[in-house]
Amino acid sequence: MKLSYIVATVVAVGVAAWILTGEWGQEQLARMSGEPAAVETVAPAPGPAAIAKAQARETTIMSVRVQTVAATNRTREVTVRAHTEASRTVTVRNEIPGSIVELRVNKGDRVNEGQVIARLDLGDRAARLTEAQAQAANRQLEYNIAKALTDQGNQALTRLVSAQAALESANAALARVQLEIDKTEIRAPFMGVIEDRQAQIGDFLNAGAAVAMVVDDDPFQVVGAISENEVNLIKVGTRGAATLIDGRRVEGTIRFLATVADPATRTYRVEMTVANPQHNIRAGMTTTMMIPVGSTAAHLVPASALVLDEGGQVGVKTVTAEGRVAFLPARVLTSEAGGVWLDGLPQTVSVITVGQQFVRAGDLVRAVEERNGAAQ
Numbered sequence: 001m002k003l004s005y006i007v008a009t010v011v012a013v014g015v016a017a018w019i020l021t022g023e024w025g026q027e028q029l030a031r032m033s034g035e036p037a038a039v040e041t042v043a044p045a046p047g048p049a050a051i052a053k054a055q056a057r058e059t060t061i062m063s064v065r066v067q068t069v070a071a072t073n074r075t076r077e078v079t080v081r082a083h084t085e086a087s088r089t090v091t092v093r094n095e096i097p098g099s100i101v102e103l104r105v106n107k108g109d110r111v112n113e114g115q116v117i118a119r120l121d122l123g124d125r126a127a128r129l130t131e132a133q134a135q136a137a138n139r140q141l142e143y144n145i146a147k148a149l150t151d152q153g154n155q156a157l158t159r160l161v162s163a164q165a166a167l168e169s170a171n172a173a174l175a176r177v178q179l180e181i182d183k184t185e186i187r188a189p190f191m192g193v194i195e196d197r198q199a200q201i202g203d204f205l206n207a208g209a210a211v212a213m214v215v216d217d218d219p220f221q222v223v224g225a226i227s228e229n230e231v232n233l234i235k236v237g238t239r240g241a242a243t244l245i246d247g248r249r250v251e252g253t254i255r256f257l258a259t260v261a262d263p264a265t266r267t268y269r270v271e272m273t274v275a276n277p278q279h280n281i282r283a284g285m286t287t288t289m290m291i292p293v294g295s296t297a298a299h300l301v302p303a304s305a306l307v308l309d310e311g312g313q314v315g316v317k318t319v320t321a322e323g324r325v326a327f328l329p330a331r332v333l334t335s336e337a338g339g340v341w342l343d344g345l346p347q348t349v350s351v352i353t354v355g356q357q358f359v360r361a362g363d364l365v366r367a368v369e370e371r372n373g374a375a376q
Contacts, residue, residue: 014165022119053239062363064355067301070348074298074341079333082224082248084241084281087273088190088216094120100211107197111188111214115294115342118211120184120198130182132174139170144368157363209252215283220346222252224289225267231257233293240272240291244281249330250274254291277308290334294346298333298341306332306340316342317356319367325352327361 098120105117108262146163149155196213198207220241228236238254252274261268272289274281306317308326315329329341350367352359359365 001288007279011074013174015209019154044282061366061369062355063366064224064319064325064350064359064360065306067349067370068348068350069299069301071297071299071345072344074333075292076288076294076298076343078226078230078333080092080224080226080291082222082272082287082289084283084285084287085221085223085271086215086217086283087219087221088192089195089213090189090216091213092186092189092211093208094118094186094205094211095118095207096180097206098123100199100201103197103199103201105194105197107213108196109194111192111194113188115188116185117194118186120186122181125181125184126175129174129177130169131156132177136167136170136174138271140157143167146173186211188214188244190214190216191218196312208226217281217283219252220276220281220283221255222272222274222287222289224270224287225262225265226257226270228261228266228268230293231268233289234270238291238293240289241273241275242272242290243288245286250281286328296333296343297347298343299330299345299349299351300341302339302353303335305351305356307356316345316349317352317359317361319352319365323364323367325359325361325363325365360363 012106015047035128043099053240060066075310078100101121102119103117104115104119105111111117124151143160143166146160148157150157167316192214194212195215197221198212203213234254236254236257239251240254241249241251241303243249252272255273256269256271258269270291272291307317308314309327313329314332315327318326318328320326330346333343335341335342350369353370355365
């Protein structure tokens with residue numbers, strides 16, 4: 001038999017045996033094909049050094065920009081949303097009935113204290129005044145005669161007492177008429193401006209009818225509501241300031257702090273008196289009141305550096321000396337064009353100003369110092 005037939009027969013038998021028993025390994029197949037056998041090997045477990053090296057290769061250290069900020073002494077202020085109010089607003093009313101015969105002011109006019117703003121018709125009051133004056137003069141003469149006779153012993157003391165009573169009654173009647181005539185002139189109760197004028201010439205007014213509204217606009221007052229957490233920080237007599245909606249800043253003094261809270265808001269009314277010599281502050285203007293309540297060490301940081309932690313607490317992310325990110329809670333004292341003032345931070349901190357959204361507390365970072373907006 002030829003050698004090729006023998007080889008073919010052996011191969012066929014071997015393949016059949018492998019199919020039937022599954023015991024023909026890779027090494028036998030490799031020998032038949034003339035290639036080296038593939039041997040399965042188990043790699044040894046990596047050591048700590050190898051693991052650290054692999055982690056270092058896989059981890060990329062993020063760069064962040066930071067500003068190193070030192071604390072400075074800063075006045076702590078309570079900021080209150082407020083509005084302006086006139087210090088006094090009075091509706092002037094007539095005290096006696098009568099017709100308006102003269103009006104001396106219009107809306108917007110400035111008046112002094114005691115200035116006549118309207119006048120009522122005298123009616124019969126002038127005649128009653130003449131009569132009361134004559135009666136008082138007659139009673140005075142009778143009293144003088146009675147006194148002279150009593151002093152001479154020619155008249156009983158009772159006649160003198162009766163004459164004195166009659167004189168006093170006449171004088172009282174005269175005073176009532178004079179007072180009534182005085183009340184026909186309606187006067188401004190204080191210096192201010194006529195905000196409204198309800199009466200017109202010819203109107204007949206009963207006692208107590210409204211004639212005009214007078215507003216005292218100097219000084220003015222700024223009114224707001226203090227929360228129950230801050231009310232005990234405020235003292236009457238403290239100097240404060242207010243920024244009007246148009247940007248003007250005025251200074252004043254706290255003159256009133258409520259003892260009882262508003263039941264709807266649980267806040268306390270606070271009033272600050274401010275001078276208004278130019279009469280350019282108007283009632284109802286939206287205002288921000290700032291009341292100093294002490295001083296503290298504070299840091300000025302960009303407003304964009306503020307973040308919230310998982311619990312919703314306000315603070316900043318900083319970089320420690322070891323290059324790790326740390327979240328530090330802080331309290332916002334006030335804000336200005338250059339940033340916000342924070343309380344509660346260490347004396348000197350490196351605050352992350354760019355990249356804080358992409359790192360978490362504990363992350364290793366590369367801090368790039370930023371000064372005047374440029375990285376160093």
